[in-house]
Amino acid sequence: MNTDITSAFRPAIIMTILFAILLGLVYPLAMTGIGQAIFPHQANGSLVRVGGRVIGSEVVGQAFTSDRYFQTRPSAAGKGYDGLASSGSNLGVTSQALADRVKADVAKRRAEGVMGAMPADLVTASGSGLDPDLSPAAALAQAARIARARGLGVEQVRALVVAHSEDSVLGDPHVNVLALNRALDAASKR
Secondary structure (H helix, E strand, O other): OHHHHHHHHHHHHHHHHHHHHHHHHHHHHHHHHHHHHHOHHHHOOOEEEEOOEEEEEOOOOOOOOOOOOOOOOOOOOOOOOOHHHOOOOOOOOOOHHHHHHHHHHHHHHHHOOOOOOOOHHHOOOOOOOOOOEEOHHHHHOOHHHHHHHHOOOHHHHHHHHHHHEEOOOOOOOEEEHHHHHHHHHHHHHO
């Protein structure tokens, strides 16, 4: 009887150890190595460096609060663009808390000078709370405020938005806010 149990458990234990080593060590190390070899920039977070200092990531949003910069959409991730708390708010369309937050964001954007139809991505958070992009309409809606704050022409700021708008294979055109703000800084130095 004892040998029956031993002979039944032995293959299960060996397979468990084998698959733990294969799927817990070998596969992750192989994928990490391939990622580092073929796509090192992306595998390391698509970090943007200026003068050897990391200033952000191409794929993770960050909060820009100064009137001199294009501001990103609201973030529901922790205290805002917190990668450790990435998630949406889980507030449904009938939620009073969501309605109140959106009303406050609309009032804030109106106070900043956004007129006309309000682009939805200026007042609603993305699903992850870490979206690095805006729609061109949301960026263009901020052009007047930025032009005033930087002493630039509105058309010059609008031209930067158009130049940094990218078409998407799946989805609407978008503008990476970090890249746009870097271009804005470069244009202001001229």
